[in-house]
Amino acid sequence: MKIIIASANKGKIAEFEKLMPNDEVIAFSEILGQIEIEEDKDTFKGNAIKKAQTIYDELYKNGYRDMIVISDDSGISVPVLNNEPGIYSARYAGLNATDKSNNAKLIENLNRINLERTPAFYTACIAIVYQNNVYTVHGWMHGDVINKELGEGGFGYDPMFIPNGFEKTLGELGYEAKKEFSHRTKALNLAKKVLDVIL
Numbered sequence: 001m002k003i004i005i006a007s008a009n010k011g012k013i014a015e016f017e018k019l020m021p022n023d024e025v026i027a028f029s030e031i032l033g034q035i036e037i038e039e040d041k042d043t044f045k046g047n048a049i050k051k052a053q054t055i056y057d058e059l060y061k062n063g064y065r066d067m068i069v070i071s072d073d074s075g076i077s078v079p080v081l082n083n084e085p086g087i088y089s090a091r092y093a094g095l096n097a098t099d100k101s102n103n104a105k106l107i108e109n110l111n112r113i114n115l116e117r118t119p120a121f122y123t124a125c126i127a128i129v130y131q132n133n134v135y136t137v138h139g140w141m142h143g144d145v146i147n148k149e150l151g152e153g154g155f156g157y158d159p160m161f162i163p164n165g166f167e168k169t170l171g172e173l174g175y176e177a178k179k180e181f182s183h184r185t186k187a188l189n190l191a192k193k194v195l196d197v198i199l
């Protein structure tokens with residue numbers, strides 16, 4: 001099955017490819033080139049729908065039909081920081097933020113309140129657009145964030161995140177572990193059930 005991923009995040013696209021080994025997973029940019037989508041909704045769900053719908057509409061305008069478009073809006077929330085960065089995870093350190101600068105800002109904010117480690121959770125909302133219908137599913141992963149980066153695996157905040165039941169960060173554990181229980185894995189498992197019903 002051909003699935004268009006409405007994301008420009010290489011880390012996410014790589015995860016989707018590994019999670020759907022039997023499908024043809026194509027990043028939208030391979031067909032449409034770069035498209036900037038303003039994420040101006042106030043929920044993961046709102047932004048996920050906007051991303052998937054925008055890419056679906058662009059593909060449609062370009063003559064593509066019967067495609068399945070999947071988006072992912074995700075982020076990490078830290079309850080002791082009023083659930084920051086949440087939907088702002090990708091731009092926590094500002095408009096030109098990178099994974100490095102976002103992690104540095106989170107570390108700075110943890111240090112400001114003298115916390116080496118505190119509970120946190122990831123959320124992923126996946127939106128599916130198919131034949132002008134929209135479906136959304138969510139997945140979560142709970143654990144702790146720490147005020148330093150450990151390990152090189154994963155992407156984004158992974159080197160700062162210790163999932164429940166482990167004593168290492170996702171950066172140290174690597175993708176084979178993360179794949180078993182991540183927010184994206186859980187959401188995608190639900191998305192696959194939706195696809196089983198609608199296709």
Ligand SMILES: O=c1[nH]c(=O)c2ncn([C@@H]3O[C@H](COP(=O)(O)OP(=O)(O)OP(=O)(O)O)[C@@H](O)[C@H]3O)c2[nH]1
Binds near residue numbers: 006074075
């Ligand atoms: O360590 C991480 N492991 C994860 O598994 C993960 N999932 C999300 N995130 C963070 O949350 C932002 C999402 O923002 P986001 O959904 O807008 O994505 P994005 O802007 O990077 O790409 P796009 O899909 O919008 O094109 C990302 O940039 C990351 O910083 C993660 N960090």
Ligand SMILES: [Mg+2]
Binds near residue numbers: 090
């Ligand atoms: Mg984004």
